[in-house]
Amino acid sequence: MSPLIEVVNENIYYGNFLAVKDVNMEIEEHTITALIGPSGCGKSTFLRTLNRMHEVIPGARVEGEVKVEGVNLYGAGVDPVQVRRKIGMVFQRPNPFPTMSIAENVLAGIKLNRRRISKSEQDEIVEKALRGANLWNEVKDRLEKPGSALSGGQQQRLCIARTIAVKPDIILMDEPCSALDPISTLAVEDLMQELKSEYTIVIVTHNMQQAARVSDRTGFFNLEAQGKPGQLVEIDDTSVIFENPSQKATEDYISGRFG
Numbered sequence: 560m561s562p563l564i565e566v567v568n569e570n571i572y573y574g575n576f577l578a579v580k581d582v583n584m585e586i587e588e589h590t591i592t593a594l595i596g597p598s599g600c601g602k603s604t605f606l607r608t609l610n611r612m613h614e615v616i617p618g619a620r621v622e623g624e625v626k627v628e629g630v631n632l633y634g635a636g637v638d639p640v641q642v643r644r645k646i647g648m649v650f651q652r653p654n655p656f657p658t659m660s661i662a663e664n665v666l667a668g669i670k671l672n673r674r675r676i677s678k679s680e681q682d683e684i685v686e687k688a689l690r691g692a693n694l695w696n697e698v699k700d701r702l703e704k705p706g707s708a709l710s711g712g713q714q715q716r717l718c719i720a721r722t723i724a725v726k727p728d729i730i731l732m733d734e735p736c737s738a739l740d741p742i743s744t745l746a747v748e749d750l751m752q753e754l755k756s757e758y759t760i761v762i763v764t765h766n767m768q769q770a771a772r773v774s775d776r777t778g779f780f781n782l783e784a785q786g787k788p789g790q791l792v793e794i795d796d797t798s799v800i801f802e803n804p805s806q807k808a809t810e811d812y813i814s815g816r817f818g
């Protein structure tokens with residue numbers, strides 16, 4: 560089977576600064592891939608190139624290819640807005656729109672893409688997305704209350720509901736639990752396991768236990784020295800990376816000898 564995502568010889572720049580160099584990576588459908596590595600090695604930068612969010616920063620650009628189902632996202636004629644609809648993103652800090660209700664938050668992404676949706680269709684979409692994000696039972700009686708009135712963990716699941724309401728194929732998560740308490744973190748981790756049957760997930764995490772708990776594959780990024788570009792050192796099944804990595808740098812990082 561060919562991979563869903565295939566990154567080929569990717570170099571990632573901020574202006575003239577080469578932040579990440581020569582990444583080659585394949586990601587299969589319906590898997591969770593964790594990206595780990597020391598601060599500044601380019602994990603978030605790399606993640607944002609998977610849905611063309613990197614280029615929204617002035618001067619930021621990419622060389623090489625990111626292919627999804629064989630189509631290069633950076634090819635001529637590819638619409639970045641469509642790319643971001645198919646490849647959703649969940650950020651570090653839960654960011655519901657504060658003045659919108661819970662239901663409006665779920666619908667926010669869809670309303671950007673489509674003009675008219677009937678009330679009954681809206682209700683259906685809201686319920687399905689909130690159920691999909693394991694939040695329905697907690698909020699079904701207060702859908703008109705502001706999204707900002709929820710706990711941090713509930714807000715993050717609301718953001719996941721907003722992401723899945725648009726029906727993406729791939730969900731990118733940039734440290735989605737770093738602002739959450741342990742119980743909310745477990746709720747989001749459980750949710751990721753459930754989402755895997757429908758979506759393909761790539762998550763950046765600082766938390767190695769989290770990578771070991773949730774992911775099928777783990778990629779280790781590293782930095783030779785400050786000011787040098789980050790690199791993907793290796794990517795393999797998560798059990799191999801944590802128990803028997805092929806590179807010494809990976810082993811040192813996993814065993815806490817640096818980073």
Ligand SMILES: Nc1ncnc2c1ncn2[C@@H]1O[C@H](COP(=O)(O)OP(=O)(O)OP(=O)(O)O)[C@@H](O)[C@H]1O
Nearest residue numbers: 573578596597598599600601602603604605616789
């Ligand atoms: N907007 C930006 N403009 C210029 N350089 C940037 C920008 N964002 C990140 N960088 C640089 O790119 C490199 C990679 O940063 P990035 O945030 O991707 O690393 P990271 O591995 O995700 O780090 P962390 O784990 O601390 O979040 C760093 O040298 C960083 O300073």
